[in-house]
Amino acid sequence: MQQKLNVSISPGDAPGPTGDFRKAHYPDTSDAQWNDWRWQMRNRLSSTADLSQKFELTIAEKEALAFPGRPFPVSITPYYASLIDNRPDDPLRKTMIPVGNEFVRGPGEYSDPLGEDPNSPVAGLVHRYPDRVLFLMTDHCPVYCRYCTRSRLVGGNADWAMTKASWQKAIDYIAARPNIHDVLISGGDPLIYGDQKLEWLLGHLSAITHIDFIRIGTKVPMVLPQRITPELCKMLAQFHPLYFSIHVTHENELTAESRQACELLSDSGIPLGSQTVLLKGVNDNADALKSMFRRLLRMRVKPYYLLQCDPIEGSAHFRTPIKKGIEIMRALRGRLSGYGIPRFIVDLPEGGGKIALEPDYLEKIENDDWIFLSDRDSKHYKYHDPGTSL
Numbered sequence: 093m094q095q096k097l098n099v100s101i102s103p104g105d106a107p108g109p110t111g112d113f114r115k116a117h118y119p120d121t122s123d124a125q126w127n128d129w130r131w132q133m134r135n136r137l138s139s140t141a142d143l144s145q146k147f148e149l150t151i152a153e154k155e156a157l158a159f160p161g162r163p164f165p166v167s168i169t170p171y172y173a174s175l176i177d178n179r180p181d182d183p184l185r186k187t188m189i190p191v192g193n194e195f196v197r198g199p200g201e202y203s204d205p206l207g208e209d210p211n212s213p214v215a216g217l218v219h220r221y222p223d224r225v226l227f228l229m230t231d232h233c234p235v236y237c238r239y240c241t242r243s244r245l246v247g248g249n250a251d252w253a254m255t256k257a258s259w260q261k262a263i264d265y266i267a268a269r270p271n272i273h274d275v276l277i278s279g280g281d282p283l284i285y286g287d288q289k290l291e292w293l294l295g296h297l298s299a300i301t302h303i304d305f306i307r308i309g310t311k312v313p314m315v316l317p318q319r320i321t322p323e324l325c326k327m328l329a330q331f332h333p334l335y336f337s338i339h340v341t342h343e344n345e346l347t348a349e350s351r352q353a354c355e356l357l358s359d360s361g362i363p364l365g366s367q368t369v370l371l372k373g374v375n376d377n378a379d380a381l382k383s384m385f386r387r388l389l390r391m392r393v394k395p396y397y398l399l400q401c402d403p404i405e406g407s408a409h410f411r412t413p414i415k416k417g418i419e420i421m422r423a424l425r426g427r428l429s430g431y432g433i434p435r436f437i438v439d440l441p442e443g444g445g446k447i448a449l450e451p452d453y454l455e456k457i458e459n460d461d462w463i464f465l466s467d468r469d470s471k472h473y474k475y476h477d478p479g480t481s482l
Contacts, residue, residue: 113174117146126170129319133234133284137168143189146173150180156190165247166190167236172315175344183342183374187237193409194238200441203244205402207443215252217262220443223273227262229293230254230280234316237341239369239410241402241439246280254280256292263296270302276337278309283319287327294331306331309367311339313353320353325360332361338393340366342375343384351391358392365396368434370420372412378423385424385432395434402439414438414449422451425468 114126125131137143140157143166149157157166168176168188176185208218208226218226228242231250240246252258266272275297282290297306312319313336328334336357340346354364366388370376375384385395398420401411417436424433435448455472456464465473 113146114170118170127318129316129321132169132171132316132318135170136234137170137173138166143168147176147178147185147189149189150191152191153180153189156192156194159190159192159195162190162195163249164190164194164238164240164243165236167233167247169234169316171318171349172235175347181373184344186374187239187341187371188235190238191409194406196408197405198403198408201403201405201407202441203405205404205441206241206439207441208242211443214262214265215258216250216254217265219265219272220445222271225262225266225272225275227259227275227277227293227297228254228279229259229277229282230284232284233279233281234284234312234319237311237339237369239371239401239404239407241404242280243404256289259293260296263293263300266297266303267300273302273304274307275303276307276309281310281312282308283310283312283316283324287324290324291327291330294328294334298331305333305335307335307337309337309339313338313357314340314345314350317347317349317353320356322356325356325362328357328362329360334362336362336364337396338364338366340368340384340388340393341371343380343387346384346387346391354391354393364391364393366393366434367397367399368395369399369401370412370417370436371401371410374410376412376416376420378420381420382424382428382432385428385434389429389432395432398434398436400436400438403441418449418451421449422468425451427468 114121118126137146140154143149143157166189172184176182176188179185208220211220212218216228218228220226228245231246231248231254233246236247266275277293294306297303338354357364368375368381375381381398388395398417400414400417401407403411421433421436436450437446437448439446453465453467454463455466458464461476461478463475463477465475467473
């Protein structure tokens with residue numbers, strides 16, 4: 093039986109226009125339907141007609157939606173659509189509704205920017221690091237972010253069937269390699285599956301003795317919080333240590349519903365970390381990010397990664413200079429608890445993997461055991477460091 097979300101407002105919740113949106117566009121929808129994640133999935137906005145009924149589309153949006161042969165689909169749950177304002181410059185709207193820039197390939201952009209396909213020994217499995225693998229459980233999501241690293245695959249574009257048979261081949265590959273200790277289940281979004289399929293995969297992976305822990309990468313708590321039910325959490329709690337990496341874009345996603353979803357997961361003993369892609373004109377503002385990271389801490393979500401937008405084809409209008417990310421990191425230091433500061437990450441092309449970039453606070457090393465440092469405000473300090481001159 094689907095359980096209704098029992099939500100209440102706290103100071104950390106974004107107000108959001110959910111109620112007004114629902115009254116205007118879904119007046120005959122019952123609470124049971126609205127709070128049923130399967131109803132949300134069945135009623136996603138995916139066509140120009142769907143979107144035109146809910147938003148006043150701009151000419152650029154209409155042209156992009158009508159672009160012939162558009163390979164990457166559009167999908168927005170009614171709940172998430174309720175968080176999007178009718179302004180063209182709304183931050184969440186920019187990430188969900190395409191514009192023409194999406195079809196322009198710039199220099200240094202790739203269909204597979206992280207080199208996942210050449211590092212896929214088994215269909216649906218990426219093995220870029222010696223000790224961990226990425227398990228692509230599905231090629232579908234509740235929503236499709238326009239900057240998606242795997243836009244070549246998601247939305248039903250994968251060239252292999254994602255079934256238990258294909259999953260078993262990936263499981264067998266992992267089981268045969270004792271150097272693999274960490275499995276990240278992603279896709280697509282794994283939580284679009286029902287509890288039984290998730291339990292099947294988690295059970296088979298957790299039975300591999302050399303696996304230390306399992307992670308699930310998902311955006312569901314932000315875009316489909318109705319999916320996080322007590323029944324799901326009870327099932328997940330069988331497979332500790334289990335971690336969640338939650339894709340969080342903007343503080344407008346931090347509603348009473350998303351807070352309750354995170355609390356249900358946390359109460360089940362699942363550590364939560366956030367991953368935020370740095371996006372031009374969406375969240376590339378230190379003050380806005382600081383506010384969002386503080387709210388996440390109140391929701392028991394540890395800000396984990398601030399990710400430079402990957403050079404996927406058609407993403408130039410989203411990408412900020414790397415220098416901008418480093419400036420934001422400097423602005424956060426000393427103004428936000430260390431628990432609230434993520435690592436700024438660049439995922440290297442051609443399978444090079446993730447590297448962390450930080451502001452450079454080391455200015456000079458002297459030969460008499462003194463080094464010169466600067467702080468977050470570029471003030472200068474002399475620090476005695478015995479052994480520097482050795």
